Amino acid sequence: MKRKIIEIDEALCNGCGECIVGCAEGALQLVDGKAKMVKEDFCDGFGDCIGTCPTGALQIVEREAAAFNEEATIEHVRNLGGEEAVNKMLDAAEVHEAKQKPAGGGCPGMQLRFGNQAASTRHQAPAEPASGQVIKSDLDQWPIQLHLVPPTAPFFDGKELVVLSTCSPVASPDVHWRFVRGRSLVVACPKLDKTEGYVEKLAGIMAGNNIPKVIIVRMSVPCCGGLTAITQQAYNASGRTDLIVEEVTIGLDGELLGTKQLAG
Numbered sequence: 001m002k003r004k005i006i007e008i009d010e011a012l013c014n015g016c017g018e019c020i021v022g023c024a025e026g027a028l029q030l031v032d033g034k035a036k037m038v039k040e041d042f043c044d045g046f047g048d049c050i051g052t053c054p055t056g057a058l059q060i061v062e063r064e065a066a067a068f069n070e071e072a073t074i075e076h077v078r079n080l081g082g083e084e085a086v087n088k089m090l091d092a093a094e095v096h097e098a099k100q101k102p103a104g105g106g107c108p109g110m111q112l113r114f115g116n117q118a119a120s121t122r123h124q125a126p127a128e129p130a131s132g133q134v135i136k137s138d139l140d141q142w143p144i145q146l147h148l149v150p151p152t153a154p155f156f157d158g159k160e161l162v163v164l165s166t167c168s169p170v171a172s173p174d175v176h177w178r179f180v181r182g183r184s185l186v187v188a189c190p191k192l193d194k195t196e197g198y199v200e201k202l203a204g205i206m207a208g209n210n211i212p213k214v215i216i217v218r219m220s221v222p223c224c225g226g227l228t229a230i231t232q233q234a235y236n237a238s239g240r241t242d243l244i245v246e247e248v249t250i251g252l253d254g255e256l257l258g259t260k261q262l263a264g
Helices: 018-022 070-100 175-180 198-208 222-238
Strands: 002-008 028-031 034-037 058-064 161-165 184-188 213-219 244-250 256-263
Touching: 002 034, 018 028, 058 222, 161 175, 161 198, 161 222, 175 213, 184 198, 198 222, 213 222, 222 244, 222 256
Parallel strands: 161 184, 161 213, 213 244
Antiparallel strands: 002 058, 028 034, 244 256
16 A cells, blocks of 8 residues: 655664654664664554654655554554553554544644633734734745745845744744744645655755755644754755754744754
């Protein structure tokens, strides 16, 4: 059957083992200092391991592969770590189910929530800007979607590049003045977009323009870690060694949770 499954770039793998810890199904192990797939039917294809990889060696691909075998995987996990490991896998399975069913579930990226507004104000009409004033956008380029931007677009040259998750500017009203102003950007969603070609496109943008810094702006939900992985793979493929790469994480309430330097 054709399905989503993890693919490992051994040239990028540094043998740290973080992906093995991140995989609750026990589908990965270290062999001769490199992460390897133990058995295809142990991999559920959801990519929890991707967000833990510091080098961007892992990605989700769609190809012919054996179907995920939950019963065999549970037995495999039990042999590896006992009932505690099985419970961890089942908890992860609930998260995965929630990702497939948007009506609710355990994943913080899928749960219905109202944020921090008081219940009495949630359905009030927004106040009109004073004297019809419209808040000005800080965006000064088009297009912005990663599939659509040409790698040689002049708005990339000499500017810092923001790799922006689709949800971030909706979750945080600060995104425009904090990250968009004075920078070029591309927008992408690692979960819902067709991400084939994203690594190559980003690598071309990094390699072909005088970009001093790349800032990944992602949400705190696990699936958004794929945006970091794609950007790291692009950085490695670009051949740039002088490029600074940072990851900024935004919480579900719009707060800035932290910044981490990944390269440079």
